[in-house]
Amino acid sequence: MKKVTAIAPANIAFIKYWGRTDNKLFLPLNPSISMTMDKCLTKTTGFIDSNIKDDLIEIKEFNSNEFIKLDKVNNIKAHDVYNQIERIRNLSDIKGKVHIYTENSFPSDSGIASSASGFCALTACLLNLFERQDLFIDKKEFSKQVRLCGSGSAVRSVYGGFVEFTSGETHEESYAVQLYDENFWDLYDLVCIVDPSKKKVSSSKGHMDSNTSPFMKARQIELSDRIKEVKKALSKKDLPSLGKCIEEEAISMHAVMMTQKPPLFYFEPGTISIIKQLIDLRKEKYILGYFTIDAGANVHVITDRANLTNLQMELEKNPFIKSIIVNKPFKGAFLSEDHLI
Ligand code: DP6
Numbered sequence: 001m002k003k004v005t006a007i008a009p010a011n012i013a014f015i016k017y018w019g020r021t022d023n024k025l026f027l028p029l030n031p032s033i034s035m036t037m038d039k040c041l042t043k044t045t046g047f048i049d050s051n052i053k054d055d056l057i058e059i060k061e062f063n064s065n066e067f068i069k070l071d072k073v074n075n076i077k078a079h080d081v082y083n084q085i086e087r088i089r090n091l092s093d094i095k096g097k098v099h100i101y102t103e104n105s106f107p108s109d110s111g112i113a114s115s116a117s118g119f120c121a122l123t124a125c126l127l128n129l130f131e132r133q134d135l136f137i138d139k140k141e142f143s144k145q146v147r148l149c150g151s152g153s154a155v156r157s158v159y160g161g162f163v164e165f166t167s168g169e170t171h172e173e174s175y176a177v178q179l180y181d182e183n184f185w186d187l188y189d190l191v192c193i194v195d196p197s198k199k200k201v202s203s204s205k206g207h208m209d210s211n212t213s214p215f216m217k218a219r220q221i222e223l224s225d226r227i228k229e230v231k232k233a234l235s236k237k238d239l240p241s242l243g244k245c246i247e248e249e250a251i252s253m254h255a256v257m258m259t260q261k262p263p264l265f266y267f268e269p270g271t272i273s274i275i276k277q278l279i280d281l282r283k284e285k286y287i288l289g290y291f292t293i294d295a296g297a298n299v300h301v302i303t304d305r306a307n308l309t310n311l312q313m314e315l316e317k318n319p320f321i322k323s324i325i326v327n328k329p330f331k332g333a334f335l336s337e338d339h340l341i
Pocket residue numbers: 012013015016017018032113115116150151152153154202203204207294295
């Protein structure tokens with residue numbers, strides 16, 4: 001029996017994807033830029049199973065020992081997963097049902113971009129299982145296939161290093177582009193876990209309501225300059241300039257989230273505590289760490305090698321932080337012979 005295993009990393013957005021221009025093709029309102037992470041991975045093994053009548057996904061959650069069937073009915077993400085299977089099967093002559101096993105190396109749905117790694121690994125696995133390797137090998141095509149599953153962040157996990165997800169008005173125009181590979185800059189993302197529980201409102205629902213915020217217009221006006229600044233800071237490996245931009249960007253996205261209708265509040269007390277700690281550390285101890293936050297309470301602290309040890313030591317003193325995952329840039333999604341089952 002042919003088994004296919006794909007591994008995909010999560011990524012952290014420096015410029016955020018929040019809002020869409022098309023909810024069927026999942027075209028983003030603005031381009032986003034991210035760094036691919038080496039410690040937050042999803043591994044997915046699939047095979048065509050002649051013993052099952054329906055496609056079947058089994059998930060092993062972080063820190064669990066058993067695979068649990070993904071409930072199709074009460075889970076919006078599950079709906080997207082089963083749709084992606086159906087869609088990719090329709091691109092193939094192979095018509096069998098698939099049995100998929102998947103596991104994460106980190107807590108899911110809590111603002112660490114588990115859907116990025118999850119949907120990217122799933123799409124890589126399916127394209128190879130249904131013998132559409134042509135759409136996997138060509139990374140631009142691969143990223144467009146990933147986009148159609150509905151997770152924009154997953155598009156950026158196609159590549160390693162530093163990646164842009166272009167906006168665009170058509171399916172052909174919106175895809176991932178690698179800006180620099182994983183060896184370009186020894187940057188770190190310290191994911192500070194203050195709350196490992198799952199988020200209550202999906203990003204998908206959030207995107208749909210985002211244009212109800214009066215601040216969305218202002219955000220779009222300032223974004224084009226900020227994108228230029230992030231690219232410039234990356235090209236010069238300039239941490240303070242990059243840090244300033246990514247903090248402004250995270251605040252801008254959360255200002256929209258908090259003012260859209262209904263409003264979305266992802267921050268917890270620990271989130272604010274880390275933001276203030278980082279500002280104080282820069283001012284008082286000249287230790288450089290910069291925050292960014294996705295759709296969850298956990299804080300991603302971006303730093304470089306020179307600041308890493310001192311910064312980690314300081315963050316470990318913060319009583320809100322339950323654990324820290326230290327990530328470096330990593331390669332994009334890839335296939336493996338080390339199957340889950
Ligand atoms: C806040 O539609 O990609 O993380 O599939 O849940 O990751 P998920 O949501 P998606 O929106 C991403 C929202 C974000 C910002 C970002 O990663 O760019």
